[in-house]
Amino acid sequence: MKEQILTNARLILRDDVVTGTLVIRDGEIAEISQGISQQPQADNLDGEYLMPGLVELHTDNQEKYFTPRPKVDWPAHMAMATHDAQLITAGITTSFNSVALGDIIGESTRVEKLDAMIKAIIESERVGLNRANHLLHLRCEVSYPGLMELFERYIGEDLVKLVSVMDHAPGQRQFPPENIPKYREYYMIKYGLSDDQMDDFIALQQANSAQYADPFRRRICEVCHDRGIAIASHDDATLAHAQESAELGMQVAEFPTTLEAAKASHELGLKVLMGAPNIVRGGSHSGNIAAKDLARAGVLDILSSDYYPSALVQAAFMVANMEDNDYDLARAVRLVTANPAEAANLQDRGVLEVGRRADLVQVNSHSVMPLVERVWCKGKRVF
Structure with missing residues (x-):
C-alpha cells in the first residue's frame, strides 16, 4: 500500500x-x-x-435496514451495505452489531430475522463488502426460554467478540417494581393488549425471569470466560446488581439506570457505557440517569451511538466542551475509541x-x- x-x-x-x-x-x-x-x-x-476511528460496542442500527417497514424484508447484502455506509460516514470504523437472542414476546420479528441478519454480517465481512470492520455482539435476553439454543448456535462464530446479558421482565433492571405501571402502559399500547391480557403477559414474563434468568446468566458468563469473550451487564440499577456483575467477571456495564449503579460499577472495575444520544439530547428518553451526570461524577467510560450513529462523534465533543466535568478533548475521545476497544480486548486500534x-x-x-x-x-x- x-x-x-x-x-x-x-x-x-x-x-x-x-x-x-x-x-x-x-x-x-x-x-x-x-x-x-x-x-x-x-x-x-x-x-x-x-x-x-470510532469503536462502537452496541448498535442495532442494522435492524431498520433489514426490516425497513413491518412485514418488509430487504435483501440482506443491500441492507448490510446501507448500514455500513451510514456507520462509515459517522466515523465508526469498528462496529459491534448487536443482535438480540430472544425477545419478550416469544417468536418476534427479531427472532425470526436473526439467522438471516447474522449470516449477512458474517458473509459481508468475509468477502470484503464492508468498509468498516463489523463484529458481533450477542444480546442475551435471559428470561427468554429458548435463549440457550440460540446462544449455543452462534457463540462459536469468530466474529462474536462481545456478549451482554439482560432481563427486561417487569420488576427487573430497567423496570423495577415501582416502574411496572409504566411497563404496563407501554406494552399495552405496543401490542394492543387488553387489561386481562396484560395481566397474563406480566405474569408470564415474571415467571420466565424467576425460572431462567439466573441460571442462564451464570452459564453464559462461564462460556464466555472459557472463550475469552468480553461480557457486559445491562441496565443495572442497584449496588447489588453491580456487585453481581463484577462477581460474574463482566467487563462492561451497559446503560446503568442510576448513579448508584454507575458509581459502583466504575469502582468495581467495569467500564460504564452510556448512550451518545443521551448526551446529545441532554438526558435519558426513558427517565433514567443522564449520561452528563455520570461525566460530572467522573464515572463515564464509554459512549455508544446505540440507535443513532452520528451521535457518537458529536457526543464526544460535547462532553469535552462541558464546563462541569474533568473530561478534556483527549479523555472525551477515549470514550469512543480507546476505552471501548480495550474493553472488548481489541489491542490493535483505538x-x-x-x-x-x-x-x-x-x-x-x-x-x-x-x-x-x-x-x-x-x-x-x-x-
Whole structure:
C-alpha cells in the first residue's frame, strides 16, 4: 500500500492534542511527529482534527435496514451495505452489531430475522463488502426460554467478540417494581393488549425471569470466560446488581439506570457505557440517569451511538466542551475509541500510536458542530 502522509493536523492522542504529522504505511500508523510541516508531498489537513476511528460496542442500527417497514424484508447484502455506509460516514470504523437472542414476546420479528441478519454480517465481512470492520455482539435476553439454543448456535462464530446479558421482565433492571405501571402502559399500547391480557403477559414474563434468568446468566458468563469473550451487564440499577456483575467477571456495564449503579460499577472495575444520544439530547428518553451526570461524577467510560450513529462523534465533543466535568478533548475521545476497544480486548486500534491500525477520522470542528470529513480503515480511504 502506498505511503500516506497527513500533516498539520491536530492529532488527538491518548492523553493530549498536538499539532503534527502522521504517516500511514501498510495499513498501520508508521510515524507520528509534532510540529508544523511544509512537506509538499503531504496531505495538509490545515489544522483539522485527526482522531482514531470510532469503536462502537452496541448498535442495532442494522435492524431498520433489514426490516425497513413491518412485514418488509430487504435483501440482506443491500441492507448490510446501507448500514455500513451510514456507520462509515459517522466515523465508526469498528462496529459491534448487536443482535438480540430472544425477545419478550416469544417468536418476534427479531427472532425470526436473526439467522438471516447474522449470516449477512458474517458473509459481508468475509468477502470484503464492508468498509468498516463489523463484529458481533450477542444480546442475551435471559428470561427468554429458548435463549440457550440460540446462544449455543452462534457463540462459536469468530466474529462474536462481545456478549451482554439482560432481563427486561417487569420488576427487573430497567423496570423495577415501582416502574411496572409504566411497563404496563407501554406494552399495552405496543401490542394492543387488553387489561386481562396484560395481566397474563406480566405474569408470564415474571415467571420466565424467576425460572431462567439466573441460571442462564451464570452459564453464559462461564462460556464466555472459557472463550475469552468480553461480557457486559445491562441496565443495572442497584449496588447489588453491580456487585453481581463484577462477581460474574463482566467487563462492561451497559446503560446503568442510576448513579448508584454507575458509581459502583466504575469502582468495581467495569467500564460504564452510556448512550451518545443521551448526551446529545441532554438526558435519558426513558427517565433514567443522564449520561452528563455520570461525566460530572467522573464515572463515564464509554459512549455508544446505540440507535443513532452520528451521535457518537458529536457526543464526544460535547462532553469535552462541558464546563462541569474533568473530561478534556483527549479523555472525551477515549470514550469512543480507546476505552471501548480495550474493553472488548481489541489491542490493535483505538489510539494514535505507531504500530496500531490506521483507522482514522478527520473531523472539521469549525462549524456549528463537528463534522466527519474523511475516514480511513486500515490505511484505506473509505470516505
